[in-house]
Amino acid sequence: CSWGDSFKETELDVDLAVIAGEWSLALDTCAMWLLGFNDMQPGEPRSICDMVTCPRCYMGDEQPGCPLPTDAGLRGPFGTGISGPMFGRCPREMALASLEDVWMTTLTHKQVSAFNQAHGWFFWNFRTEFEPHWDYLEAYRRGWFPKNVSDTAALLALDLCASASDTELQPLANELPPAPGQADFAPPSSAAQLFELLSLA
Secondary structure, three states: OOHHHHHHHHHHHHOOOOOEEEEOOOOOOOOOOOOOOOOOOOOOOOOOOEEEEOOOOOOOOOOOOOOOOOOOOOOOOOOOOOOOOEOOEEEEOOOOHHHHHHHHHHHHHHHHHHHOOOOOEEEOOOOOOOOHHHOHHHHHHOOOOOOOOOOHHHHHHHOOOOOOOOOOOOOOOOOOOOOOOOOOOOOOOOHHHHHHHHHHO
16 A cells, blocks of 8 residues: 555656556466566465466467376476476466455555556556466456546545555455355454464365
8 A cells, every 4th residue: 555655755756657567466476487487586486386277278289389288297498496387287376265356356456546646557467378366357357456447536435545554454345345155254354364264274
């Protein structure tokens, strides 16, 4: 949330419009090849990555190396870490189980609210094959983004950042409709409760 104030201060300091760019909803660096082809940075990723069935080759199975073999491990060349398809599975960020929609919607609304304080923003990718945290279209389809990201008045009316510091977990309560199947779900009110729920899943 504090990014919004930072954008305003920067615009006053340099007397130029600020555009916030290349942001995503990722909580870690698990997305395949994010830090380079078959590469990763030292100390990354900082959490356990999910391995999901790789998507079909978008240019068809006739292109070299397609379809991806399900009986072959990671193929080189290699960088300083591991980030590539293995045995037909590809790395991506771990989903937050039943909490995914609640927390991603909260995070997205807060980020959009902050970035709207600048003169514009752009999301990292319009579309990816299988990583919703980097995919604007998929995140929008899941309801994580506001229906109209340009409606700054509606976002400001929600007052998303008024009572919480950037590090507190404050899910949106009544302002957002529940995700399908979560009508009776009460979001956790603290990080400890969130981690307790995740350990039960």
